[in-house]
Amino acid sequence: MRLETLAIHAGGESDRETGALTPPIHLATTFKHGPAAERIAGYEYQREGNPTNDRLREAIAALEGGEAALTFASGMAAVTTLLETLPAGSTIVIPDDCYAGVRILATEFLPERGIVVHRVDMADLASVRAACANGVTLLWVETPSNPMMKLSGIAALTALTHEHGALLVCDNTFGSTFLQQPLELGADIVMHSGTKYLDGQGRVMAGALCGSQALITEKFAPVVRTAGMVLSPFNAWVVLKGLETLGIRVKAQCEAALAMARWLEAHPAVARVYYPGLPSHPQHDLAMRQQNGLGGGVLAFVLAGDTPEQARARAFHVIDSCRMLSIATNLGDTKTIISHPATTSHGRLTEEHRQAAGITQGVIRQAVGLEYVPDLQADLSRGLVSVQLLPLIHLCRCRRYAVFGSFVSLEHV
Numbered sequence: 001m002r003l004e005t006l007a008i009h010a011g012g013e014s015d016r017e018t019g020a021l022t023p024p025i026h027l028a029t030t031f032k033h034g035p036a037a038e039r040i041a042g043y044e045y046q047r048e049g050n051p052t053n054d055r056l057r058e059a060i061a062a063l064e065g066g067e068a069a070l071t072f073a074s075g076m077a078a079v080t081t082l083l084e085t086l087p088a089g090s091t092i093v094i095p096d097d098c099y100a101g102v103r104i105l106a107t108e109f110l111p112e113r114g115i116v117v118h119r120v121d122m123a124d125l126a127s128v129r130a131a132c133a134n135g136v137t138l139l140w141v142e143t144p145s146n147p148m149m150k151l152s153g154i155a156a157l158t159a160l161t162h163e164h165g166a167l168l169v170c171d172n173t174f175g176s177t178f179l180q181q182p183l184e185l186g187a188d189i190v191m192h193s194g195t196k197y198l199d200g201q202g203r204v205m206a207g208a209l210c211g212s213q214a215l216i217t218e219k220f221a222p223v224v225r226t227a228g229m230v231l232s233p234f235n236a237w238v239v240l241k242g243l244e245t246l247g248i249r250v251k252a253q254c255e256a257a258l259a260m261a262r263w264l265e266a267h268p269a270v271a272r273v274y275y276p277g278l279p280s281h282p283q284h285d286l287a288m289r290q291q292n293g294l295g296g297g298v299l300a301f302v303l304a305g306d307t308p309e310q311a312r313a314r315a316f317h318v319i320d321s322c323r324m325l326s327i328a329t330n331l332g333d334t335k336t337i338i339s340h341p342a343t344t345s346h347g348r349l350t351e352e353h354r355q356a357a358g359i360t361q362g363v364i365r366q367a368v369g370l371e372y373v374p375d376l377q378a379d380l381s382r383g384l385v386s387v388q389l390l391p392l393i394h395l396c397r398c399r400r401y402a403v404f405g406s407f408v409s410l411e412h413v
Contacts (some may be wrong), residue, residue, distance in 0.1 A: 003063060003178055004247035011059030012240060026051045026236040035333040038095030041266050048225055049064060056240045057208075060198075060333060063177040063243070064190050066188040068217050070224060071236060075173065075193025076101050077229035078207035081220055082189065084227075090137035091116040093128065096151070097145045097357035098106065099171070100346045106140075122152035123275075123283065129160060136164050143180075143290075147300045147341040147365040148358050149274045151283040154290060158186030167215075173197070175297060176332065178250040179291040189215060196296075196332035199242040200249050204235040249334070249370065253297030256376070257368040261299045263377055269318075269384040271362070275299040289350035298331055300341075302385065303362040308351075311362030314387050321383030326376065336376055339365050 014021050027052075031043040043049050053071050061069040079102055086092065094106050096119045106117045118131040122141055132139070139161045143152040154170060161168040169189040170182035176197035182190050192198060194206030209220055216389025224230060231239075254277070261275035273280070276287035277295020287295060303318065319327055325338040329345050339345065341359050354360070368376070375385040 006062050007059070007177075007243045007246045010062035010243075011055040011057070012244065023052070023055055023237070023240065025233050027233050033394040046233070047228050047230050050230075050233050050236070052240070053231055053236045055245075056231075056236045058178075059240060059243055060192070060208050060210055062411070064210040065181055065183050066190065066216075067213045069208055069210040070216050070220050071194070071231040072206045072207035072224065073210070073229050073231050073235075075191070075195060076205040077103075078191050078193075078384070079105065080087075081223050081227070081229060082191070082209060084112075084223060085219055086110070086115055086137060086387055090340065091118070091135055092138045092140060092141040093118045093120055093131045093136055095122045095142055095145060095361070097148060097150060098140065098142050099146055100348050102140065102142075102171075103353075104348060106217065114287075122157065123150055125153070125156055125160065128157060132160065132164050132166070136161065136166045139167055139168045141168060141182075142174075144174045144276060144287075146174065146345065147274075147298070147339075147363065149276055149296070149300055151276060151286050151290065152363055153286060154180070154182050154185040154187055156186075162186070174231070174247065174296055175291065176250050176297075178247055179254075179294050179296055180366050183211070183375070188212070194239050196330065197246065197250060199239050200246065200332055200334065201242065202328075202330050202333040202335070203242075204233055204238045206231050206239050243410065250297065251294075252370055253332075253368050255295040256295045256370070256373050257299055258295050259365075259373045260366065260368055260376060261295070264299070264301045264380075269303065269383055269388050270301050271304040272302045273299060274301070282353070298363045298367045300363055302360065305362050308361040311360060312340075313344070315362055315364050317387050318380070318383030321386060322379050323370070323382070324379040325366075331365075333367065334370045336369035336371055338366040338380075339367075341365050 012023060015024055029046050041300060056071055057069040107402050110117055120127045120131045141152045141157055158168045169191060170187040171191045172182055173193045173196050179295055180194040189209055189211040192208040194208055209216060258277045261273050261278050264270050265273045275281060276284060301309060303314040319338055322338055325336050328337045329339050330337055341363055342354055342361050346354055346359050
């Protein structure tokens, strides 16, 4: 069965009790059970389990090709649960450009438990091999990376990880199950921030882990039941309904992102575009193999600037000139979102760490939605055209010329 069909039917079959085509939301905190002397069978307490959450877990497991899935209140709740199960003395390897929340959790909190953390370029297999040379417990992969869209070869990294008897975890948030199937490529665990593509309309927060029964049910589920990072039934239902349109949304967003990337690459105000769907991307061939021939729905582009301050000012100018694109930090939404990673998603990192990851002050991230592409281009053009006039505007101001918006009047005052 194709993923488009699975996304609609897995976990979303009609209600067994009433026949309702749309599954109901079970909001109950607790569930009535039989005589006190009998062992409780079925559902007991919402933190222990819930029918709506179970439907969503079935759907995610089916889409990822895993034996089981577990849902969480957020993507970072899923990450925290996974990392909390690592024994003291473990060694983990994370990307040098990983999501800021993961980096902070790994580098600032895990060492307190005696866990060694190595940061490497996941695209450089030799560097990964060197980091694993003295033993490794877990390898954390984010592909494509946020926001620079750098890819990691999942199959090659899995083979290397398994040589050391370690686990490979793949954050598939950007992959959305439709671009890539990490478990099929050998990964042990898949993580999702369901807040992004799985929901798809910026309505709720959610997270998920997917993998074998042994890992999901026996290792991670007890942590969730005890610590309480459970996904609410309402949020689970919203994500479950979002999955029904996941295939058509992702395909349309990938097509629109490719069109935007091509247009930006040809624009004189743009120094560089980072998008795996472009032949100019250094890992384009890997993207076509690993991501089902699609480049994804997110891209990054860079505005030139002589200094970091100038580059940031130019980026802010372009972003603030948009009237339709939303300035926000989410992605996977039906609405196109534009952001400045250095001051938002990666703002908690030091400038040194951002520079090492290539996240300069001139980088702008665009998470493409479902709008008409020429409308997106027209909205972005406003800032891209006027940003090229900024040096001239500055010169005119210095010479006391009158300047009106992006139109420069040479009328002397």
